[in-house]
Amino acid sequence: MVDVGMTLEMVQASQMGMKALGAGLAVGLTGIGSGVAEMGIGAAAVGATAENRDVFGLALLLTVIPETIVIFGLVVALLLLF
């Protein structure tokens, strides 16, 4: 149902806009997801590290595992935009 009044440029521009919106949503929502996931792990990891310095490596590793979610979002966003 293309509006008769729309030119090709307008359609292209609106497509670009939709892409940008999609990219923004991809990064933003996955960012929130990672943040929520890391919140609990990070708090527990800091607690564990305070008890015992030796587990720092493991704690950091566990904390950053959910970061993959936002990296996926970032990949999707970059693929959408370029």
Added chain:
Amino acid sequence: MLRPERMRRLFIAAPKGEIDTIIRELYRHNVYHIEDFVPESESPEELSIGHPLPGASDAASALINVRAIEKACGIEPDNVEIREKIPASKVRAMIQTDLPAIQKTVKDLVAKRSDLESCQKKYEQRLKDLEPFAAFPLDLESYRGYSWFTVFTGHIAHDVSIDVPHEKYFSDQVDGNMIVVVVPNEHREGVERTLLDAGFQAVPVPEESGTPADNLKAHAEKVRKASEGIAQINKDIEEIRDRHTDFLVACDELLTADVERAEAPLRFATTEETFITEGWVPDDRADRIQEALKKATGDRIYIQELEIEDDARVPVEYENPTFASPTQMLIDIYARPRYSEIDPTLMVAIVFPIFFGMILGDVGYGAILLAMSLGLRKIVKGEGGRMLLKVLSYASVSSIIFGILYSEIFGSALPWPALIFSRHLNIGGAAGGHGPQVVELMIIAIWIGLLHITLGRILGIVNARKIYSGKHATQAVLSHAGWLGTMWGIMLMIWAFYAIPLMPDLTGLPVVAMGLNVAAVVGVVLLVAGILGIAQENPLELVELPTIISHVLSYARLVAVGLSSVAIAMVVNYIAIGMIIEPQLEAITPVGVIIIIVGILVLLMGHALNTALGLLGGGLHSIRLHYVEFFTKFYKGGGKKYNPFGMKPKFTEE
């Protein structure tokens, strides 16, 4: 390189008469890592923990004294510059002659100072108590000692009128106002109610005599004298510190050594006539220490080299080329390698700066960080901090190199186009050329991920063969090979169906079966074989299969984090220069000059912020790629730190 330093396990037994000589010799060589003797139920009954050498408690109490003096004078041996080494014999003589005198002086000074401090506090409190009464011209005696009258003194919200015979003083010059009311005892309750209605808060009259003003002056004088005295004592202590620092740190060092030596038998096993100790010595110095021990005791010693049974018990010392040794710090944060494991320090030392440079490839930021790391090296004294700064300086050099390749300086272009892939975004219409080559950069990052993970898995195979034996080793090797097969199988299948720039295009190969071409078939075979390889070690590991994709894609952060840093830099430039400064330059007005200054401030602030973000982003993401994506493929860690018995004298010499 790639392996921790080789160790030899020594077993030493000797008659108790030689214990002093042997401890002295071991201490001097500073290579013997003592394995503490722990009496267990299965160890022979005749063995017990040794007793400290005579003189241990004297040395310990002397050391406590020296440390107390150091603390009082604010001396930290770690931060003291070495001026000259004092001979140990001279220090020992001075401990007898000079130390008691210094100790007495410092102790007296400190005691006097704390007296003065409490005196100062006391009079400061009195000043505070007296202050409200200074508003009235009354002697302090006249507030008390009446049998027929009641005196109210205190703060009040506002002046009140009292309708019984009374004497009243009010002042609003004092904080919270001040009121003094004297009434006959029979009117006390009524007046008290009136006062309380006006928010009266009683203030006790200080137990002093004379006028408040005179007392205030006297107290202030006392406080002043006390603080003068404290300042004088601090000066005296400083003088002592300047005069005796060298001697004190030398004492500290010498006595620490004495105490450590005297308490060493607590870590040995002893019988009635002999003692036994086990420990570790680096391979290349083992012969020398054995000979030295034999020579020192005149061969009244038995030394045997034992087999290394359990690699978890071996202390671990790094052995790396000089440029890689600061990176050991980063490995220690994760975990020290185990003895029989590959030490990844060298690989991290090479790859970490490259990742950092890829993320923060900017000549300007690189130069700032390089200057910072070189400048801070003079201020930071701790060992760990210095090592981190060295790692940072390598990383910033790499950042400068990548900045030249990307042609970036503070987010703007250098006079040449990007030598490798461009990251110039089109912000504010400033970008020239063909814009950012994000897809190409991402594919390069994926390639780096594939290769890095493959390297990790290969190291995993090498480690598995070293750590495990027999069936377990084969299983572990097959499992690592399975992960590799699965990963490359997936890649082959992707290449067989899609042509991706900068990657092999296998779409054109002849079709074999079911519409799959050669590459796809090979990919499927690898994938299935790989999954079988993983499952034969532990089928539960199959739930980890998606990590193959997530770990490889995780390397996309090399581009993504870098691009965000470029974007911030460009936005800062655009706002500060394009939107604030440039429009003002067309016609300069007095207001315009102020706006230009604001623009410059925005520019500086923005780039300072971005430098900090770049340091955090570049550093944390690079090290995370190692910790999470690389180390999980092969690295166990958990080795004990090699901590030789002995000390390298810094302030004394034998």
